[in-house]
Amino acid sequence: MIIQDKEFGEVLVRKNPLSQGLRFSVSTSGRLQMSVPKYTSTFLAKRFLNQNRDRIRENLPVKDPSSQRARDAKKKLLAKKAKEYLPYRLEYYAKLYGYSYDKVRLSHAGTRWGSCSSSRTISLNIGLMQVPEILRDYVILHELAHLNHMDHSPEFWTEVGSHDPRYKEHRKKLKMFTPGV
Numbered sequence: 001m002i003i004q005d006k007e008f009g010e011v012l013v014r015k016n017p018l019s020q021g022l023r024f025s026v027s028t029s030g031r032l033q034m035s036v037p038k039y040t041s042t043f044l045a046k047r048f049l050n051q052n053r054d055r056i057r058e059n060l061p062v063k064d065p066s067s068q069r070a071r072d073a074k075k076k077l078l079a080k081k082a083k084e085y086l087p088y089r090l091e092y093y094a095k096l097y098g099y100s101y102d103k104v105r106l107s108h109a110g111t112r113w114g115s116c117s118s119s120r121t122i123s124l125n126i127g128l129m130q131v132p133e134i135l136r137d138y139v140i141l142h143e144l145a146h147l148n149h150m151d152h153s154p155e156f157w158t159e160v161g162s163h164d165p166r167y168k169e170h171r172k173k174l175k176m177f178t179p180g181v
């Protein structure tokens, strides 16, 4: 359930069947999350929140409600841009170099730029829309090469290098960015 709080904005309340305790954390969007015992009512959850207000304020980097909303809007825009661009760019390179994949999926996890599964599904992070095109292309070529090599073996890197001769530099530069929105 979600509690609307004047100070913290939307607070996500998760009922944890295994825990008797109360736990507070912050999501990647800067929203406060509460984990409460299974049979906690909304009334009780609000009371827990009020009782812990000072502690949360001092210890957790909760973003104010307007920056939470700003981040949502930014993410939505990025997802839209990504949808209009990444699948086509992937298809372009796949055709150019003769790869065939099964599906493309757009992700927004905070840790990975892309992945390629054994079922030949390629995932690309919407955060790629925020990095220079040359680095974006490197990630696409990297994932396509995984269709032939599901590891980071020397053969894999040779294949990446055959499409992106400056891949080492691109790989290094990409580390200056993080995928999270």
Ligand SMILES: [Zn+2]
Pocket: 142, 146, 151, 152
């Ligand atoms: Zn890889």
